[in-house]
Amino acid sequence: MSKNLKLAVIMFAAASTISTEAHAESRFVTGTASPLTATANLDFTVTIPRFVYVRIGTGTDRANNTTVDNLVFNVPAANVGDGTSIAGTGGDLTGGQVTARVLGNNGTIAFSSTTLGPLNNGAGDTISWSQMNVAVTANTTATALAHPTLVDAATTSINLTPTSGTRVTNLDARWTFSYRNQTIVPAGTYGGVNTQNGRVTYAVSMP
Amino acid sequence: MMRWPIAAAVVLGAALASAIAPLGALAGSRFETTPTPSAEAAASLDFSIVVPKIVYLGPLRGDDDRDAARPFASGKSVRLKVREPYTAITNGGTIAFSAAEQGQIRPPETGDANVRREPPTNRVYVVAIP
Numbered sequence: 001m002s003k004n005l006k007l008a009v010i011m012f013a014a015a016s017t018i019s020t021e022a023h024a025e026s027r028f029v030t031g032t033a034s035p036l037t038a039t040a041n042l043d044f045t046v047t048i049p050r051f052v053y054v055r056i057g058t059g060t061d062r063a064n065n066t067t068v069d070n071l072v073f074n075v076p077a078a079n080v081g082d083g084t085s086i087a088g089t090g091g092d093l094t095g096g097q098v099t100a101r102v103l104g105n106n107g108t109i110a111f112s113s114t115t116l117g118p119l120n121n122g123a124g125d126t127i128s129w130s131q132m133n134v135a136v137t138a139n140t141t142a143t144a145l146a147h148p149t150l151v152d153a154a155t156t157s158i159n160l161t162p163t164s165g166t167r168v169t170n171l172d173a174r175w176t177f178s179y180r181n182q183t184i185v186p187a188g189t190y191g192g193v194n195t196q197n198g199r200v201t202y203a204v205s206m207p
Numbered sequence: 208m209m210r211w212p213i214a215a216a217v218v219l220g221a222a223l224a225s226a227i228a229p230l231g232a233l234a235g236s237r238f239e240t241t242p243t244p245s246a247e248a249a250a251s252l253d254f255s256i257v258v259p260k261i262v263y264l265g266p267l268r269g270d271d272d273r274d275a276a277r278p279f280a281s282g283k284s285v286r287l288k289v290r291e292p293y294t295a296i297t298n299g300g301t302i303a304f305s306a307a308e309q310g311q312i313r314p315p316e317t318g319d320a321n322v323r324r325e326p327p328t329n330r331v332y333v334v335a336i337p
Contacts, residue, residue, distance in 0.1 A: 052239050052246040059236025067235040070253040077261045077278035114336060119256060127256055174285065179256055186298045187260035193253045203249040
């Protein structure tokens with residue numbers, strides 16, 4: 001037998017073995033025993049991908065959504081800098097209120113907020129992010145998702161420990177933003193849609 | 208057939224692109240399932256604070272709600288009634304404070320219940336800000 005023929009025979013035999021093991025199980029039993037029994041087995045495999053999800057404002061559950069909400073705070077002339085809290089407009093829940101949710105299945109999640117700097121009006125005047133207040137209220141989960149403090153030109157991070165078992169984290173909340181309005185600032189529009197440092201980026205990182 | 212160095216570069220480039228693209232895209236919600244070595248996602252929120260230009264002349268604010276700050280348009284002037292002592296507030300720059308039209312307010316006509324009688328020290332000033 002040539003060398004190539006031997007190799008072909010070996011490969012065919014190996015393939016035959018694999019093919020047999022891949023077949024579903026069946027049993028055929030005969031005899032006089034009573035009862036006469038036969039068993040067959042079936043295996044199950046459920047595959048869960050590792051995932052992490054963050055939603056701030058308008059979003060789609062466990063899917064990407066490109067909408068970025070814009071929260072607008074119009075200060076009445078009679079209240080400029082007098083300490084009267086100014087409610088916002090906009091947000092998926094309206095009135096300056098947004099849905100916030102973090103979901104992941106592989107351990108503690110680092111949840112952060114990042115600003116590029118204080119809000120500015122394009123004319124050299126600024127409003128610190130410390131003037132932006134956020135009230136956190138429960139939404140659907142027993143524990144409300146905390147808000148990472150907004151700091152000018154910085155990233156602040158909090159750790160979200162698993163809420164179920166040792167690796168699953170599921171937290172949401174309603175965040176209501178308001179402008180503290182504690183100082184008289186020059187007129188203008190501070191921040192905006194991805195301009196004049198008006199954008200906050202919330203990020204999650206999971207092992 | 209593609210040579211090995213080129214093929215390796217193509218595979219490496221595709222891997223880098225797939226790893227970087229999800230992190231660069233910011234949105235309202237983000238769902239990540241296949242990152243390595245850590246899973247990362249980001250969402251964003253925009254903020255706008257609109258502050259009008261105002262001018263105010265009057266008692267210390269809060270003492271008398273008749274003297275609320277008033278919105279002010281650039282290039283215009285506004286007449287404000289003040290009592291002494293008073294404070295001046297604006298967020299629009301240097302105030303041009305004119306006494307040219309200073310004068311006593313004439314007491315309201317008798318019988319007009321809707322007009323409050325003001326002390327004779329009241330003045331009308333014209334102010335202008337840039």
